[in-house]
Amino acid sequence: MNNLPYIILGLFFFCVGSCNGQVKVVHYNSDWNSENNYNISDLKDCEKANVVICHNPEEQEKYNILAVPTLIVFDNNVEVARYEANIMMELDISIDDLQDAIDKVYLAKFE
Numbered sequence: 001m002n003n004l005p006y007i008i009l010g011l012f013f014f015c016v017g018s019c020n021g022q023v024k025v026v027h028y029n030s031d032w033n034s035e036n037n038y039n040i041s042d043l044k045d046c047e048k049a050n051v052v053i054c055h056n057p058e059e060q061e062k063y064n065i066l067a068v069p070t071l072i073v074f075d076n077n078v079e080v081a082r083y084e085a086n087i088m089m090e091l092d093i094s095i096d097d098l099q100d101a102i103d104k105v106y107l108a109k110f111e
Helices: 004-018 032-038 057-062 096-107
Strands: 022-027 047-052 068-075 078-084
Touching: 022 032, 022 096, 068 096, 078 096
Parallel strands: 022 047
Antiparallel strands: 022 068, 068 078
């Protein structure tokens, strides 16, 4: 019997478990736009952080945050995806699509 698919799947979940922390999602917003906060607490297999840019202007400058809210996905501290607010100052990405983006970062490690 061919166990290769099970071995690959096991290695994937081992990497996700042992590599946890390499992928990070940061939600940037401002106090005046708090009604449009994006809830990242339900995301899996990543570190999560919320940054209020008026209290952290160095973060705003470092990551060139021009619209709020903004979500940035980092892999080993390298930006791999960015989602910025629309004209209504809201994010259009669903939590499922954001989770898919995180999962793709892990899958890319096997390519």
